[in-house]
Amino acid sequence: MYAAYAAILVLVYHRSNYLERSISNEGDYEQHALMEKLTLMDNEDCYNQLRMGKDAFARLVNILWGTGRLRNSAHSNVEEQVAKFLHIIGHNLRNRTMKFYFKHSSETVSRHFHQVLRAIISLDDVFLKQFDGLKCPQEIKDNTKFWPYFKDCIGAIDGSHFRVKVSNDVVQRYRGRKYYPTQNILTTCSFDLKFTYVLPGWEGSASDSRIPDNALTRNFDKLIVPQGDYW
Structure with missing residues (x-):
């Protein structure tokens, strides 16, 4: 009787493991097929699905993987994440x-999302380079309409509102001109349309003058304006 009972347990254990492995293998196959479809499609389709072209996607993956900010896991590589x-x-x-x-659990999807988010945020020092004021922007210097009148202008500065979800106890602070809560974000960009500074987090109800004042006086992530230059 004990031998029969043990045999049944072994059979159940074997079938359970086989079923789990089959499901896992099937899921891995579908993930692989989906990633092949995403990466092998033409550039326009890739942009429509991932909001960036194939080359840009490949470069982003190489940066995040090559710098060690993201790593492959047992069932999900950096490209998929x-x-x-x-x-x-x-x-x-x-x-x-x-x-x-x-074919991943909601917990895995959420974990991968936050891992990639933190990795991309950590690239701010790599891609957001503030202007040092050592030379005049080429876009100004090469344009007779702007040179020499704007030789000390280093770029454009502006703010924008982005819709956010916040807890009910602070939602009123984030509701300004819109009927929904927003974040008031300050950004600067150079004349070649590259972002050089981003200050997120301010409530939608914050005044536009208060945000640049904070950007110029912060103890960290301060907006730098070289002596004699202006935005």
Whole structure:
């Protein structure tokens, strides 16, 4: 009797493991097929799905992987993690939708999203280079309409509102001119349309003058304006 009972347990254990492995293998196959479809499609389709072209996507993956900011996991490589992240923010998708397409649990999708988000945020010092004022922007110097009248102008500065979700106890602070809560974000860019500074986080109700004042006097992540130059 004990031998029969043990045999049944072994059979159940074997079938359970086989079923789990089959499901896992099937999920891995579908993930691989989906990633092949995403990376092998033409540039326009890639842009429509990931909101960036194939070359830009490949460079972003190489930067995040090559600098050690993201690593492959047992069932998800860096390429797939970044694709999930871009798909979510590009189309405002929910975890349950990504769970269905990428065959991962909601917890895994959420974890990968936040890993990629933190990795991209850590690139701010790499891509957001503030102007040092050592030379006049070429876009000004080569244009007779602007030179020499704007030789000390180093770029453009502006703010914009982005819709956000916040807890009910602070929602009124984030509701300004819009009927929904927003973040008031200050940005600067150079004349070649590259962002050089971003200050997020201010409530939508904050005045436009208060935000640049804070940007210029912060103890960290301060907006730098070289002596004699202006935005």
